[in-house]
Amino acid sequence: MLNISSSQSKPVTQAAHSRGKWPEHPFRGLNFFSTDDAPLFGERDEDLDACEEMLTKMRTRMLLLHGRSGTGKSSFIRAGLLPRLDQRNSVITLVANDSKTEATVIRCTADPVARIAIFLRVSGRRNEVFERILAADRQKLRQMLTVSSGEPRMVLAQRLVEALAMITPRLDRPLLLVIDQGEEVLALPDHGTDAREAFFWLLEELCWHTKIG
Numbered sequence: 001m002l003n004i005s006s007s008q009s010k011p012v013t014q015a016a017h018s019r020g021k022w023p024e025h026p027f028r029g030l031n032f033f034s035t036d037d038a039p040l041f042g043e044r045d046e047d048l049d050a051c052e053e054m055l056t057k058m059r060t061r062m063l064l065l066h067g068r069s070g071t072g073k074s075s076f077i078r079a080g081l082l083p084r085l086d087q088r089n090s091v092i093t094l095v096a097n098d099s100k101t102e103a104t105v106i107r108c109t110a111d112p113v114a115r116i117a118i119f120l121r122v123s124g125r126r127n128e129v130f131e132r133i134l135a136a137d138r139q140k141l142r143q144m145l146t147v148s149s150g151e152p153r154m155v156l157a158q159r160l161v162e163a164l165a166m167i168t169p170r171l172d173r174p175l176l177l178v179i180d181q182g183e184e185v186l187a188l189p190d191h192g193t194d195a196r197e198a199f200f201w202l203l204e205e206l207c208w209h210t211k212i213g
Contacts, residue, residue: 032072034069035103041079041168043054044072048080055081056090058174061207074180078105082178091176094123103179107180110188112199113157114147119177120163121145132170141166153198 033041055062067073082103085091093103106112106119120143124130133141144163149157170174185199206212 006168017045033075035078035083037211038079040076040202044080045074047076051081051090051092052084055085055176056174058213060174061212062203074105077178077180086175087209089173091174092171093176093178094119103178105180108179108184110183110185110190111153111193111195112185113153113160113195114203115178116202117145117147117156117160117163119159121147133166139168150160153193153195154201157198157202160206161205161209161212164206165209168212 052063054063065073065077082093082105083088086093086103095104104119104123106115111116124141124145130138130141141163144159144166164175185196190196
């Protein structure tokens with residue numbers, strides 16, 4: 001676990017200004033920063049170095065970023081960490097559609113396993129991940145990632161683990177999936193499903209499954 005808390009004020013580094021074009025509307029108010037706001041993001045270089053070092057190691061299965069509300073967790077990920085990883089091409093990230101170039105952050109919601117499966121199924125077709133899969137296996141992979149509304153989420157989670165076990169051994173860099181607002185799985189109504197149990201089972205499996213990596 002890496003605890004991200006408020007840092008002491010210090011000048012924004014020159015590196016922060018060189019990350020991209022200065023945004024047209026630089027005053028974000030209470031909104032979190034996006035990838036487009038990367039030039040505005042600073043004061044987190046040591047934390048970025050630590051996260052990058054962990055995430056670029058193949059043995060890292062999960063990194064939990066936590067802290068109090070308002071300390072900048074979403075901004076840290078979207079405007080700091082993801083642009084840096086993308087610039088250095090050190091991990092494989094996915095985008096949700098052809099019109100976007102920045103890595104997509106998956107919103108947890110009350111049904112995170114379904115969200116992850118849908119994201120992989122849709123985005124994988126437009127990224128290098130599916131290109132690494134043999135053509136004969138691509139249809140099978142898409143079926144494994146298909147979500148049915150009435151299906152137990154534990155069953156879907158098991159298929160998701162199998163799908164990742166098919167994908168990740170073929171990659172030359174770690175595949176990074178970013179799930180934001182993880183507390184939603186506990187805070188939002190689950191409507192009597194097994195979504196919570198399946199999500200935490202999935203996290204445990206991703207940490208220990210020997211065929212993922």
